[in-house]
Amino acid sequence: MKYAGLLVMPSGFFLAIAALVLFADPGRRGAFVACGLLVEGLGLAVAVRGHMLNRAGPRP
């Protein structure tokens, strides 16, 4: 689960870069970059959740 989250994060980055290359309009660019950040946030949340599930196992 942690790996899945970490793999999602670069997709958010590419979304932000695609926004710069594809759109000239600042509004659209802003919206796509915000979406990229949202994807990264989701990826981070999944990775953190994966860490928490690991911790739920046997503890020292």
Next chain:
Amino acid sequence: MTPTASPAGTDYLPMLIFACLLLAPMALAGLSLVNAGLGRSRSAAQALLGSVAIVSVSFIAFAGLGACFAGPGGAAAFNLAGRSWNWIGTGPVFLGHMTRSPLEEQLGVLFECLAVALAGLIPWGAGADRMRLAAGWVTAAVLGVFVFPLLAHWVWGGGWLSQLGTSFGLGAGFLDGAGAGTVHVLGGASALVVVWLTGPRRGKFPKDGLATAMPGHNAPYVLFGCVLALVGWMAFNSAGALLWLHAAPSVLAVTAVNTMLAAAGALGATLVVTWMRFGKPDASLCANGWLAGLVTSSACAALVPPAAALFVGVVMGIATPLLVEVMELALSIDDPSGAITVHLAGGLWGLLAAGIFAPQQGQLLAQLVGIATLLGVFLPLVYLVFKLLDRVVPFRVDPDGERIGLDLHELGGGAYPEFVIHRDESYR
């Protein structure tokens, strides 16, 4: 944001930058003391020796190989969508060009040497009480050889992030005067990865009940470290403003004042929040608040007016104790020095605030692209690299070493041999 020659009539500028950089190691000293003080007494000497060694390894790694990827001496670029993307430096190894390059460029290398050491110290604090010395060294070496130089080239060495202004019309490009992203977000992301890989200290999260409180062993170290850090941060912010933002010397006083305002605002806010929540102010959380305020100033001290710097610091000061609590109680993250909150969250908020309060059109979008790069490229990259390193040099000390303390286990002697150390309740 490549260093350029001084404008006419400002020949003293390099000397000014050099003088600032001579004070910047105070930030290293301050952070080392904070890290040691927030750890346990039985690992204090190991923490401080580790800090000095990490600074040394970072210097050597960056000077040996890292600077050739970071510097503006030569660069590799590719073309995509009709634009050039400058992505890595290609200078000579071991600073072969340093004596022949302009003084401003040499000062840029000195700044980066100090910055990479600061970035290396951040994950060391997060891994306190269970991270081996050798692991601290290899993480610092990897950060110094490749990860930090790549980011430094993108932000400070004329790379594509610094050219967002000219390539895409986004303000003045990604602005990070003193390393809020390059040093602190990178260091904070490394701290998160270290915490993930090493796991919590033994007894921190018992099977039943709440997380065990493991307070730092020396509040005076921590608070004195905060004062030292202020001096270092003022030096970093002033030198960074002149070197990377090409600010006029007239902004130096405002930059220093903004640095103090951000730290003071954050400390005041943390003090009030902890007082309201716990009935008394908490020294270690207040220290974290102070440092988080300083981290926010790394991004915006030279760019925003004093009232905005104070506001940015106050917001971070309110968020710091809450985030530390969420990390520990809700997310099961054992971060003894609060590095993830202070450096990762503080750096991200500072970069965002710089975009909000900067006067240039499109600056906010440039800052958001920079933040997306830091989270989307460098956090996974650091995880991948550290995970591989953990296979070769295990990060976590063995259980017996953790039980007797890292001072005895790794150094053969304690930091306080003439004092009786309290028995730890969690090992009964």
